[in-house]
Amino acid sequence: MIELSLRNIEKYYGATRVLEDITFNVKTGQKIGIVGLNGSGKTTLFKVICGTEKYENGKIDIRKNATIGYLEQMPETLEKYKVIDILRLAFEEVLDVRSKIVNLENKMQILQGKSLENAISKYGVLQGKFEHMGGYDIDTNIKYVCMGLKIDDDMKARIFNTLSGGEKTTILLGKILLQKADILLLDEPSNHLDIQAIEWLEGYLKEYEGAVLIISHDRYFMDRVVKKIVEIEKGKSTIYHGNYSYYIKDKRNRYNRKLSLYNIQNKKMMTIKNSIDRLRRWEMRGGSGKFYIKAASMQKRLDKIVKMEKPSLENKKINIDFALRDKEVNEVLEIVGLSKSFHNKMLFENLNLKVEYGDRLAIVGRNGTGKSTLAKMLVKECKADEGIIRYGEEVKIGYLAQNVTFTSNEQTVLEAFREDLAISQQKARSALAKFLFTKDDVFKTIGTLSGGERSRLRLCKLMQQDINLLILDEPTNHFDINSREMIEKSLMNFEGTIICISHDRYFINKIAEKVIELTKDGACQYKIKETSEIMGK
Numbered sequence: 201m202i203e204l205s206l207r208n209i210e211k212y213y214g215a216t217r218v219l220e221d222i223t224f225n226v227k228t229g230q231k232i233g234i235v236g237l238n239g240s241g242k243t244t245l246f247k248v249i250c251g252t253e254k255y256e257n258g259k260i261d262i263r264k265n266a267t268i269g270y271l272e273q274m275p276e277t278l279e280k281y282k283v284i285d286i287l288r289l290a291f292e293e294v295l296d297v298r299s300k301i302v303n304l305e306n307k308m309q310i311l312q313g314k315s316l317e318n319a320i321s322k323y324g325v326l327q328g329k330f331e332h333m334g335g336y337d338i339d340t341n342i343k344y345v346c347m348g349l350k351i352d353d354d355m356k357a358r359i360f361n362t363l364s365g366g367e368k369t370t371i372l373l374g375k376i377l378l379q380k381a382d383i384l385l386l387d388e389p390s391n392h393l394d395i396q397a398i399e400w401l402e403g404y405l406k407e408y409e410g411a412v413l414i415i416s417h418d419r420y421f422m423d424r425v426v427k428k429i430v431e432i433e434k435g436k437s438t439i440y441h442g443n444y445s446y447y448i449k450d451k452r453n454r455y456n457r458k459l460s461l462y463n464i465q466n467k468k469m470m471t472i473k474n475s476i477d478r479l480r481r482w483e484m485r486g487g488s489g490k491f492y493i494k495a496a497s498m499q500k501r502l503d504k505i506v507k508m509e510k511p512s513l514e515n516k517k518i519n520i521d522f523a524l525r526d527k528e529v530n531e532v533l534e535i536v537g538l539s540k541s542f543h544n545k546m547l548f549e550n551l552n553l554k555v556e557y558g559d560r561l562a563i564v565g566r567n568g569t570g571k572s573t574l575a576k577m578l579v580k581e582c583k584a585d586e587g588i589i590r591y592g593e594e595v596k597i598g599y600l601a602q603n604v605t606f607t608s609n610e611q612t613v614l615e616a617f618r619e620d621l622a623i624s625q626q627k628a629r630s631a632l633a634k635f636l637f638t639k640d641d642v643f644k645t646i647g648t649l650s651g652g653e654r655s656r657l658r659l660c661k662l663m664q665q666d667i668n669l670l671i672l673d674e675p676t677n678h679f680d681i682n683s684r685e686m687i688e689k690s691l692m693n694f695e696g697t698i699i700c701i702s703h704d705r706y707f708i709n710k711i712a713e714k715v716i717e718l719t720k721d722g723a724c725q726y727k728i729k730e731t732s733e734i735m736g737k
Contacts, residue, residue: 201228203266203383203411204249209258211241211248218244220435222258226383231405231412233422233444236432238652238680242415245432246270246385249413262383269381271373271389283363283371284356287342290378294333301326345374348400349393350566366392366567377404384412390421391677394566395703417681419444419706451513458511465508472502531592532557532669532697533578538587540570540577547573551587551722557668560698562708565718571701572602574718575673578699598667602674602701604654609647613637613657616646621664635660652678659687668696676704 204226211219218241226232234242247253249260250270262268278286288295304326308319334341346356349370360368369392376384384405390398402424405412416422422429422444429440429447440447476495483491532555539549547570555561563571576582578589579599606616618628632642635656649657655678662670670691676684688710691698702708708715717724 201263202226202261203228203263205259205261206249207259207261209245209248209255209260211244211253211255217435219248219255219432222432222435222437224430224437224439226411226413228382228411229409230428231408231426232414232428232430233426233447234413234415234430234432235422235444235447235681237682240432241435242432243272243387246272246387246413246415249383250385266382267379268383268385269376269379270385270387271369271376272387279359279361281360282356283351283358283360284342286360286371287346287351287356287375287378288338290375291335291338294330294335294338297326297330297333298335301330341378345377348397348404349374350397350568370397370567373401380410382410384408384410386412387415388417389414390416390418390703392567393703395564395705396566398703398705417676417679417684418704419681455511455513458508462508462510465505469502469505469507472498476502530557532559532595533592534588534590536588536590538574538577538589539585540573540582541585542573548718548722549586551718553716553723553725555697555699557697558695560711560713561700561716562712562714563699563701563716563718564703564708569718571718572673575599575601575671575699575701578671595669596665596667597669597671598662598665600655600658600662600670600672600675602677603651604658606646606654606657609645611646612643613646613649614642617642617657617661621661623664631660631664632657650678655679670694670696670698670700672698672700672702674702674704675700676702676707 202225206225207223209219209222210217222245224232234245236242244253248255250268281289301323304319304323308316308323311319330336346352351370351374355363355367355371360371363371373386373389376386389401393401398418398421402421405414405425412425414422414426424443426443427441429442429444431438431440431447431451440450442450476498479491479495479498483489483495534555535551535553538551540547541549547568551574563574565571573582577584579597607619611619613632614625614628617632618625621628623631629642632638637657637660644653646654655675675687679687684704684707688707691711698711700708700711714725
């Protein structure tokens, strides 16, 4: 059964056309990945489908009575609600039926005769409806989703407005999953989940009875969940029937076939053109007109050929080179007996770790175990409760925070980049262009930049610095898959030491040689070949 149908959707923002020709169907139970470069219109498409954005041309048909659940990148605000109350909003209609049952029960205590009989009859109908809607399973379903997404009792009791952005997104994801909508639209659902929660979500979505459309830059997640890819490129949609890995291979094969046909046509047209030129030369040497007639006939043939557009692989990538400019250091850092707590909650204690030159460490762990806090402690942005962090004498740190900030939101990209760097404007603009800040982009203010753009700018600054230790907190967040692959390639060529915090399993398996699993009791260390369980392979 077709749940959703899009035909020739066209969408503008002012005079800029964002979507030009989006056409595809979504059937019951299908799991579809929506892919494309950052800014290609993926999130806009979701907003168009759920009706929060208007579109200029085309047609969208949604099955009658079909429900849509939409997880946005930036969560809505439910200021004063407790988390448990937000989760219960998923059952608003069911709870309304239960409220009617309770009210009727109270009335039945004072009713008599015919009125009581009518009330009993209505009570039976409501009870049947409540059971059919899964009313008796509400608490069980909430418990199941909360266990999977690591929403504990403490978090369920908190006010929504006190949560971090990632925690808010996780709660809203839980609410949407509990609604069991016919069509789920999930925009980066795994972004703020730890590895165990991501794996649980993969299993949940694979068994989900409704249709699911997913925007995600998590390559493992897309491979394991989706069976169809819709690529948005230059505003148009292209369908691939397979998972993400299949899409990559098939896209390359399609490109090669188109390029081959283009070259064959080009060669054919060049042969005809050369023949026409030759006939015209012969005619000029004293022909009787027959060469001219033949050349004119061939020219008509040439003019009738519909020239193919040369195919291209849209591949706008940032250009990263973490070139090591400083000498090796024997001992990079040592952590002895490190402990940290917040608001009487122990994040980790008695953490001991020794990092040597050339080590490539990935730090993983469940949300709330203090991974980002540890990174801030390593760069002296946060103090330890107990313990010591010792650095080698020649260590020079480059730090990419999860949420990048600059001195002022009023600074331009160019000003923020040149701050603390001895670099000319011309060289600065050349460096920024490698990170896709071109032309007037360099005059944008920091306050107008997205999270991905801020991370790009910080990475660009790191390239200009003499560093031999990179500390990266979720370095692939905000980046499309092409850019992630460029980051991976550059880090593999970096000769210094890398400490990265990440939930991106593909990235970890590509970069890390050791994995440190952070727990509140300290840390458990794994070699990369021994991480099959925690990496979900």
